[in-house]
Amino acid sequence: MQLHKLRVLGLGFAMVLAWLIALSVVPIANAGGPNDAPPLAQAENDLCLACHSNRNLTVKLPSGETLSLFTDAAAFNASVHGKQGQRCTACHSNISGYPHPPIAARDVRDFSLQMYTLCRQFHDDQYQKTFDSAHAKELAAGNRNAPVCTDCHTSHYTTKPNQPRARISQTCQKCHSAIYDQYKESIHGSALINEANRDVPTCEECHGVHNIGDPRTTQYRLKSPEICARCHTDKNLMKKYNISTNVLNSYVADFHGTTVELFEKQSPDHATNKAVCYDCHGIHNIKKIDDPKSTVFRENLLKTCQQCHPDATPNFPASWLSHYDASPDHFPAMYYVNLFYVILIPVTIGGMLAYIALDIARRVLNRAQKPGGS
Ligand code: HEC
Numbered sequence: 001m002q003l004h005k006l007r008v009l010g011l012g013f014a015m016v017l018a019w020l021i022a023l024s025v026v027p028i029a030n031a032g033g034p035n036d037a038p039p040l041a042q043a044e045n046d047l048c049l050a051c052h053s054n055r056n057l058t059v060k061l062p063s064g065e066t067l068s069l070f071t072d073a074a075a076f077n078a079s080v081h082g083k084q085g086q087r088c089t090a091c092h093s094n095i096s097g098y099p100h101p102p103i104a105a106r107d108v109r110d111f112s113l114q115m116y117t118l119c120r121q122f123h124d125d126q127y128q129k130t131f132d133s134a135h136a137k138e139l140a141a142g143n144r145n146a147p148v149c150t151d152c153h154t155s156h157y158t159t160k161p162n163q164p165r166a167r168i169s170q171t172c173q174k175c176h177s178a179i180y181d182q183y184k185e186s187i188h189g190s191a192l193i194n195e196a197n198r199d200v201p202t203c204e205e206c207h208g209v210h211n212i213g214d215p216r217t218t219q220y221r222l223k224s225p226e227i228c229a230r231c232h233t234d235k236n237l238m239k240k241y242n243i244s245t246n247v248l249n250s251y252v253a254d255f256h257g258t259t260v261e262l263f264e265k266q267s268p269d270h271a272t273n274k275a276v277c278y279d280c281h282g283i284h285n286i287k288k289i290d291d292p293k294s295t296v297f298r299e300n301l302l303k304t305c306q307q308c309h310p311d312a313t314p315n316f317p318a319s320w321l322s323h324y325d326a327s328p329d330h331f332p333a334m335y336y337v338n339l340f341y342v343i344l345i346p347v348t349i350g351g352m353l354a355y356i357a358l359d360i361a362r363r364v365l366n367r368a369q370k371p372g373g374s
Pocket residue numbers: 008011012013015047048049050051052058059069088089092095096097098099100101102103
């Protein structure tokens with residue numbers, strides 16, 4: 001250990017010397033060039049890489065864990081930051097040569113939890129957004145597995161997080177693999193992953209990425225129909241897939257939705273026991289309605305209702321309109337009964353009004369025809 005330190009110190013001394021020479025030479029060599037920043041950065045970075053491109057360079061932390069100090073120069077140069085010509089010291093602003101300031105971390109995770117704060121220098125927006133997130137709360141509560149910037153973006157090899165778009169969901173897969181496995185089989189996830197479909201939701205459309213909230217709160221449950229409705233009431237979008245956009249209106253017109261949308265939203269502290277979209281359709285496992293695995297497929301529907309209507313019998317779902325307005329195709333009996341009333345009521349009321357109008361006219365005429373007066 002002692003010997004290793006001495007060797008590194010010796011190397012450090014040589015590097016600092018090389019550094020001073022490089023710094024005095026490189027700017028002159030580049031003077032007047034149109035892009036002088038990147039080559040200069042490269043020359044500076046090469047000084048760090050003189051030690052850190054060594055695959056075997058490691059340090060032992062107090063916990064006994066080994067931290068690798070290797071940085072892959074080619075992968076760094078291919079990253080978003082490498083392409084911008086960033087210097088190592090742009091992020092590592094506390095390091096200007098060797099020896100470095102001492103490491104304060106006890107173990108490898110501790111090291112990451114201290115270092116990710118470096119990102120704030122450049123990305124204060126995203127940094128602030130994460131403050132109230134469910135992940136930050138987990139972290140504050142002592143769950144060290146909750147993600148920080150570098151878990152999702154890496155520290156040195158950051159590439160565009162949304163290219164291809166499926167990558168957004170794959171970022172979450174690392175820690176939420178059971179949910180990802182359900183999602184990739186769902187109508188939304190399979191379209192994203194297998195067909196690069198841009199219309200379906202990634203994890204982000206329902207949860208966010210930096211400001212992820214707790215999805216099991218009453219507020220989230222009550223506003224969840226709006227998350228689905230954002231796409232499912234978009235006529236242009238749904239026309240492509242021949243999917244009805246009447247699903248929200250019919251939901252709100254139905255007893256479950258009427259209660260949730262018109263009454264319970266006014267007092268969002270009360271939990272709702274009425275069905276929201278995902279109670280019937282599933283969450284991460286939503287399927288096409290004619291898929292036998294769908295929770296709303298004919299044969300499975302009774303079981304879905306029985307979650308909350310334990311006494312429901314097979315004709316229970318059949319007596320329910322689902323998302324349909326009654327029509328000659330769907331629920332014809334109800335349609336014709338409705339139609340009957342639609343005709344009967346105006347005819348009855350119209351007849352009555354006509355009767356009253358005629359009666360008044362008769363009386364006025366009678367009075368006008370009465371002879372004499374004052
Ligand atoms: C002479 C070799 C050498 C050079 C040059 C060098 N490092 Fe290091 N670096 C080390 C060694 C050895 C460690 C292990 C911890 C220690 O000894 O301080 C280390 C640790 C680190 C760490 C880990 C934690 C910390 O904060 O100490 C970072 C980050 C780091 N170096 C960045 C850089 C950057 C950036 C440069 C260029 C500006 C650079 N290093 C130049 C040898 C070097």
